[in-house]
Amino acid sequence: DIILRNRKSEVTDSNGNLIFKGQQVHRVAVEPSPATRDFQALLQRYLRQGYRAGETAGAAGRAIGFVMTTYRKLASSSVAAIERALERRRSRLDGEAALSSGTHPDQLDLETLLEGGDDQDDLAATLSASTPREFFAYERGLLDELLAATRVVRQDDEKLRMLLEEVVEPLWEQGKKLLIFTEYRATQEYLQAALQERFPAAGEVLLINGSMSLDEKLATIHAFNEGASSFLISTEAGGEGLNLHRACHVMVNYDLPWNPARLVQRIGRLYRYGQDQKVIVFNLHARDSFDNAAVDLMLTRLDEMVRSMAPVGSEFDDR
Numbered sequence: 001d002i003i004l005r006n007r008k009s010e011v012t013d014s015n016g017n018l019i020f021k022g023q024q025v026h027r028v029a030v031e032p033s034p035a036t037r038d039f040q041a042l043l044q045r046y047l048r049q050g051y052r053a054g055e056t057a058g059a060a061g062r063a064i065g066f067v068m069t070t071y072r073k074l075a076s077s078s079v080a081a082i083e084r085a086l087e088r089r090r091s092r093l094d095g096e097a098a099l100s101s102g103t104h105p106d107q108l109d110l111e112t113l114l115e116g117g118d119d120q121d122d123l124a125a126t127l128s129a130s131t132p133r134e135f136f137a138y139e140r141g142l143l144d145e146l147l148a149a150t151r152v153v154r155q156d157d158e159k160l161r162m163l164l165e166e167v168v169e170p171l172w173e174q175g176k177k178l179l180i181f182t183e184y185r186a187t188q189e190y191l192q193a194a195l196q197e198r199f200p201a202a203g204e205v206l207l208i209n210g211s212m213s214l215d216e217k218l219a220t221i222h223a224f225n226e227g228a229s230s231f232l233i234s235t236e237a238g239g240e241g242l243n244l245h246r247a248c249h250v251m252v253n254y255d256l257p258w259n260p261a262r263l264v265q266r267i268g269r270l271y272r273y274g275q276d277q278k279v280i281v282f283n284l285h286a287r288d289s290f291d292n293a294a295v296d297l298m299l300t301r302l303d304e305m306v307r308s309m310a311p312v313g314s315e316f317d318d319r
Contacts, residue, residue, distance in 0.1 A: 008271070023271050023279040028166060030159045030286035036079075039149040043075055043082070046142050053136040064135050077183055077255040079157055080190035083150040090143045093134060159254075159286050163191070164198050167252055167282050172199055172230065179244055179251040180233045181266045185209050188233050191254060195231050202230035210237040217242060224248070234269075236262065244269040249277040254284055 011019045032040070047068050054064035067089075074081040134140060171178055182188050192205045206220050206229050217237070224232045225246040232244065236257070251270055257263065263283075271279040 019273065021276065021278040023267065023281060025281045025283060028162060028282050028284045030162050030284060032286055033153075033156060033158045035149070035152045035156070036158065036286075039079070039146070039153050040075075042142070042146050042149055043071070046139075046146060047071065049136045049139075049142070057135075067135075073258065074184060074186075078159070078187040078190055079150050079153045081184045081186040083147065083154075084186045086143055086146055086150070090140070090147065093140055093143070159284060160191070160194055163252065163254065163284060164194065167284075168195070168199070168231075171250055172202065176230075176250050177224070177248040178231050179248050179270065180231065180254055181235075181251065182233065182254045183236060183257055184255075185211070185235060187254065188235055191233050195233075199230070203228040205229070206232045208232065208234040208237055208242070210235060212237070242269060243272065243274075245272055245275040249275060250280045250282075252282045252284065256283060256285060 008019075013019055050064055050068040050071075054061035054068065057064055071082060071085060074085050168178060180191060182191065188207055188209060192207060195202070195205045204223075206224050208217050208220055212220070220232070221242060221244060223229060224244070225248075232248070234244075249270055251266070253263065253266060267279065267281055
């Protein structure tokens, strides 16, 4: 009949000792390289032409618009994620078999895209699969330019380099286990390969994503908590309902979801009952596109609000 709600910062044991040790969030700024800026300029050109084509394409225009928006989200995650989507689009234009699809544009809305999830890895390819013709004139040529630009970015990906050198390396030297969140499986695989190459002694780089059964996810969590593996990379499939705090208190958000509630859910995998250390969170943000800049501005405003309200009460200072 009665529900009592207490903030984590106020919960104590029977002796009056605080149960939760708090959390600290660090923002890691990534300065885009000239190659990344060139790629983003090309991508913006592609997106503008795509959106323009969608506005004049009638019923098919809805699918084109969702493809362009999904490309924006993929590009905000990693060069690997957008590269995979562009490669699939280019293959479709070359006449390769279309992907089977259970998704129709009429079933999608903006909220669906905001919610995210690693099922959206293939969303752009799925929606464009029914459109073997070019969205706009000379789309093939622009896709070829974009794919060439992604290969240049991959040679020195500043976001990946910042993760490995500025975040993971110091934690590895301290013997810390690390949880990394990303929204897409393509990015997950990209990070897995990079970590295995850079830290071969860290054991297997474990993965959790939406393609796995619950039993497989639980087995992975057990291996991370009890085994020698130092790194676990999870998509949004691990963002809710799974306990990842038994042996880890440090996490990285490699990409920032458009839905801010997702960040809270991700942190909640570590910042929960039974965690005996302060949770440390690193948010990587690259101001290499409008979308990343918008998310960065949102986080800046939230930080300002927390600092402004901290003197009012301790509940606003759990950072």
